[in-house]
Amino acid sequence: MPVVSDVSINTVEFRASSIDVSTEKLTQILEKAAKDAPRWYEVGAPKFRKMVYEGKTPFPVPPLLTNAQDATVPSREPGRNIWVRFYTPDNGKRSKGVYLYFHGGGFVMGSHKDQDDMLKTFANSYRLTAVSVGYRLAPENPFPAGINDCVDVAEYLTDHGPAVFSAPLRVIGGSSSGGNFAALTTLQLMRTRPQHRLDAVLFVNGFYDLTLNLPTTVQRRDSVVIDREMLEKFIEVYAPGASVETLRSPFMSPLYEDLQRLARESPFGTLPPALFTCGTADPLLDDSLMMSAKWMASGSEAVIKLYPGAPHMFSAFKGFKVADDVAAVTMAFLNEKLAD
Template sequence: MPLKSDITINAPQFDAASAPKGTLEANNKLTEMMKEGPKWFEVGAAKYREMRWNNQTPLPRPPVIESGVNFKIPSRDSGRELPCRMFKPENGEPKGVFLHIHGGGFTLNSEGFQDGYLKFLADNMTVTVISVGYRLAPEDPFPAAPNDCVDAAEYLLKEGAKYGGKLLFIGGESAGGHLSVVTTFELLRTHSEPLPLKGLILNYGVYDCAVFLPQAHTIATPAIINLPIMFRYNDAFAPNTTIEQRRDPMYSPIYENLFKFKGRLPPALFTCGTEDPLLDDTTLMSLKWMAAGGEAVVKIYPGAPHGFSLFPAKMYEAASQVNEHIKEFMLEKL
């Protein structure tokens, strides 16, 4: 009998040749589109955020859904509050709360950038979805963002009943995936009692911000982000820091010893496309999660680039697929 490996991989899912028809063409169009207009580091992050809302950047202003509610919650700093945006399910009482943490390289976007996705989660999973507007770099560098996300999670652990129940899920995209993991680790460090968390939704997160993993250095055709842009984000988020300092698990959670949390890691859904510079981040972090005894469901989308879930399904078939996978995972945990 052949020797059985302790690790197995569904190799075809990692092959861009398995991508649905039109995906690679969409990648080419997206790459060309991103060449137009100014870059955030050319005009400044604050100006670029303003330009995005005015439809002056390659990516259009995100749609705003009127049923979203803006409100604020306390932070650890006296006199300062955290802006949030909330969606409750249209039908039925919420079963609990989902804390959403947006992406944007720690410098861009806000709690108001993903109304469609937040409403999808609220209506399909019957949960209250609250997206937190954490402080952004370069105005507020590390550790402002993780501190704000931890503050939001701590507040919802205590006051979740005001919004629909216990804090059951934490999740986000890209930098939001990173901050979701960092927030969860901090909760596990500071709470000895069991947490009510039923799962994490980690879409193409970045987990090594020290030097970045090999895929970021070797990918041939990155559509949304590339290595130079990633280093720009890094320098804004943690200016004047050494590589060793960037290996702090609060900054690069891939360096955390997950065995400290053995038996306590919440189930996690990891998603990523094969044409994403952060594919290795998802692969390695999910492997470490499982090695430490945590449940990790990993879904890989052939040909999909970074941020694919934020684009219309007519552009990326994987965008509808990932939403169905998220739905299946969350309903199973509920």
């Protein structure tokens, strides 16, 4: 009888022959856009953000939807509030929970106001009040400003969600650097609000090891959207002067958290169910492979779905097959976890 591995990988997803024509086309479009755009660290973060919203980069200006609303949540800092933007179901169905989302952008770019399309999709597809957090950005506000904002909002919604939104906090998610914040926030809630059980956590091409020492970030392979140099620049301004040992702190890099201990000490005995999604051409691929494996090793449910040849943030490009595929997987996973 052959020896069966305790861990398995679907190697088909890593073959070049598995990359479909639609994904290749998306990569070509992003390569051209990246070639024609300045890098944020060449012009400075504030100027680059302004260029994005003025339509002066090859990427479209994020739309603002009239049904999205703005509100504030108290910060741990006296006299300061945190902006959030939320969308409640507008299809006549009652919200049955809150989905808390942390946007990407390398801790430097992006805004809670960039997510209206996604918020609407989650609100109407899953009957959730979808909330995006306007956390503070580097370099103006380096670590721990951004993650403190995310934790503050999550704890507030855990305590006051039913009163504020007529629904409890049920799902947390994040993309790229927002995936880092989603992991850190979820694990912090397990410490400070142990009796609150999330139904699901959604991790989209997350950034879980800020040391940049995993192979796919070290190898400097050709990639679009982000590369090794850009990741280094993000870390330089998010955690200026931080040593590798500092970056390895589990309060910065969730990959180094003792997940087995957290699960063991939880009254539920496990971490919340998690869905990890990532493209195989993403420099952060190993982050997802390692983090999902550790999640499973804690005795908790984790599903990882890989997309052949897909670049970083591919899921944002609706209409391409690979983006539609990951949307379908997310829908199936959430429908299962949110079933009444």
